[in-house]
Amino acid sequence: MTGVLGAAAVGAALLFTAGEAHAAPVTVPGIGSIDIPNEIAAQFGIIAAAPQVPAPESTAGDAGDSPGATDPSRLVGIPGRMAITPADPLPDPVPVQSLSPEPLRPATPAPAPDVRTVVVAGLGSFTVPGGLPPLVGIPGVTDAAATGMSEAAGASVPVPAAMPKRSTGQRAIDAARSKLGAYYRAGGNGPDSFDCSGFVQWSYRQAGVELPRTSYSQLAAGTPVPLDDLQPGDLVSYYGGGHSAMYLGDGQIIHASDSSSGVKISPLNNMPVTGARRF
Structure with missing residues (x-):
């Protein structure tokens, strides 16, 4: 209804002003395109639909003197239509929980090393790689792998023989x-130089x-032993008890010989034997 009344008012204005003012084409909804004088368009706030186009310049004289020139004051400004496209909406914010660090997980424990235990008589137990072949047939060695093989076969587990105890003489x-090679020194009883009886005393x-200090006292101590029953470590006395040595085995003795030789190995019968003792 308002559009119709506006159109009627525009029409009435045209009746009173026709032929008196410059006009510009204006499109009225429901009516169409009509020419409205510029003065009326300005009173009603109507903006002409036709684009603002200046008249062509005259070829004769200045533009202001030419009858074909357009008066700038009578031109109707027509703003161009602009399509405003709303900006793309911002993406949804990243949820806070997605920014949280990944929860810590317990570290995977390293696999246990493949090892087994080997017991050596007199020395204790040792850890060896599990891939080592079973240690069998070695005196005094007990291997867990060999034991497991024996038990799996139903055989009795052999008990390793105890290593023979070394005698005092050995x-x-x-x-x-x-x-x-240590030096010989009269009265020397070690640890770097010796005389004959001092060497025997230090070794025992x-x-x-603990043995007596002198060679004569050593011959008087201990248990007498026949020469054909000597064992390693037995005392062998020479020169009526004036020199002490120790039987080494295989017909040899070890003794602090003299200042030129020091501690050395010699044949048992290299000197006249007086007797032998065992401690």
Whole structure:
């Protein structure tokens, strides 16, 4: 209804002003395109639909003097239509929980090493790689792998034979061998230089047995032993008890010989034997 009344008012205005003013084409909804004088269009706030086009310049004289020139004051400004496209909406914010760090997981424990236990008599137990072949047939060695094989086969587990206990004389010989080449010194009783009886006394002391200090006292101690029954470590006395040595085995003795040789190994019968003792 309002559109019709507006159109009627525009029509009435046209009746009173026709032929008196410049006009511009205006499109009225429901009516069509009509020419409205610029003055009326300005009073009603109507913007002409026709684009603003200046008249062509005259070729004769200045533009303001030419009868074909268009008066800028009578031109109707027609703004161009602009289609405003709303900006794309912002994406949904990332949920806070998705920004949270991934919860820590317990570390996977490393696999247990493949090992087994081997027991060596007199030394203790040792850990060896599980892939090592079973240690069988070795005196004094008990291997868990060999034991498992025996049990799986239903056989009785062999008990390793105990290593034979070393005698006092053998332990004394081990100590004596460690001093081969040491200097001979009269009255010396170790650990770097010895006389004959001092050497025997020091060697037995390392085996836990205390012997008399002089060669004559050593021949008088211990248990007499025949020469054909000597064992390693037995005392062998020479020159009527004036020189002490230790039987090494295989017809040899070890002794602190003299200042030119020191501790050395010699044949048993290299000197006249007086007797032998066992401690």
